[in-house]
Amino acid sequence: MKELKSTAIPPERAIAVAVSPKGGDRAMALDHLDELEFLAETCGAEVIAKIYQERDKPDGSTAVGKGKVQEIKEMVEEDNVTLIIFDDDLTPVQVRNLEKELEVKVIDRSGLILDIFASRAQTSEAKTQVELAQLQYMLPRLTRMWSHLSKQFGGIGTKGPGETQIETDRRMVRDRIDALKERLLHIDTQRQQQRKGRQGLIKFALVGYTNAGKSTLMNAMTDSGVYVKDQLFATLDTTVRSIELPNGKKGVISDTVGFIRKLPTHLIASFRSTLAEASDADVLMHVVDVSHKAFREQIAVVDETLAALNIEGKPTILVLNKTDAITEEERNQLEIEYPGSVLISAVHNINLDKLLIKMQQLSEKGVSLIHLELPYSQMQLLPKLYDLGEITSRLEHDNGLTVEITATDATKERILNLCKQYVVE
Ligand SMILES: Nc1nc2c(ncn2[C@@H]2O[C@H](COP(=O)(O)OP(=O)(O)OP(=O)(O)O)[C@@H](O)[C@H]2O)c(=O)[nH]1
Ligand SMILES: [Mg+2]
Incomplete structure (x- = not known):
């Protein structure tokens, strides 16, 4: 009888490499390498060595320089390494030179993150967003891929497919990028519709590393029942659920994709519609893992990413999580x-009641009452006002309606734009 062989692919054996400027923060750089290892593990790779190198600046052709390349090459041969991962972005030229020398796959952090996103994407929205980011990442690297193919097959056409083929391929990729952007625009419109239905409710968004x-x-x-796992x-996707505050007021809370240091810019850009929930929120809840030794840097990364997405400056609660895993002194x-x-x-459900009270306080700050004297001739404005805020009182009299609207900071301005002249102070 034939022996059955396992079809499981053996895990990639990887080396993680970081190149840092001389005299930089060594502890922080090592921490970044640990994170790169975690990212690699999330992808199913096993990191067998981590290399940290200090240089004045990365070498233009191999990032690490000739000597280090030789050192890595020896490790590759001795330890059956199949993958080299660099913490910083590599240029297409650097990747080509390194792969030629080391004869194994070489990727950078952005490529790795894109890979993780691609394997995680479940919904059509996430899939579209990831594919868009991947193609944008790939576009400048197309030449490199072609030269690889021609090398691989040797013989005929070893000089590569030539400019014409590369141009045709670039055009195909660009067309696909346009089509994906179009699809995202459509998804965005649908989301806006969904969000409209939630106007008048207080919106909280969970953000964080x-x-x-x-x-x-x-x-x-x-x-x-959102998927929870100790992995990056x-x-x-974004999940939105309703929530009740201690004062009985109803709100919604959204959970979405997390951030990371050096998140590829294409990825941030293409995840805009997923993150729209956060940009639409009245209150942000910035969740921090305080048991992580680099949590302060993580807070800064999240703040920077929010700023890059123009989601800064909102009322924010800093939620310091995992306090069960630190000491009382800390x-x-x-x-x-x-x-x-x-x-x-x-x-462990510790202090969630306190958090709810804080959420209530912050949302009250963001809520204001607007009083209007609306003449009967302006009744067409009423449905719009219902859409934008919560009409908390409405009194009819001879000349029209006296209306009180409870509005959030986000909607107040829009209400005022609509009917400033009817506001009574
Ligand atoms: N010790 C401890 N672990 C926690 C706590 N909260 C979450 N975790 C663990 O931290 C890991 C990540 O939790 P998630 O809720 O998936 O984290 P997330 O922020 O949604 O992560 P992404 O969706 O990957 O961005 C899981 O293993 C959780 O069990 C906590 O209060 N204490
Ligand atoms: Mg999560």
């Missing part, structure tokens, strides 16, 4: 360092 515990918190607060980018220290934050543990 990947693996901070956003989905765990969402589940703890709403029973929503467990969540790629917890006391955090309370002093981050006044106004809420220390919680999403898995």
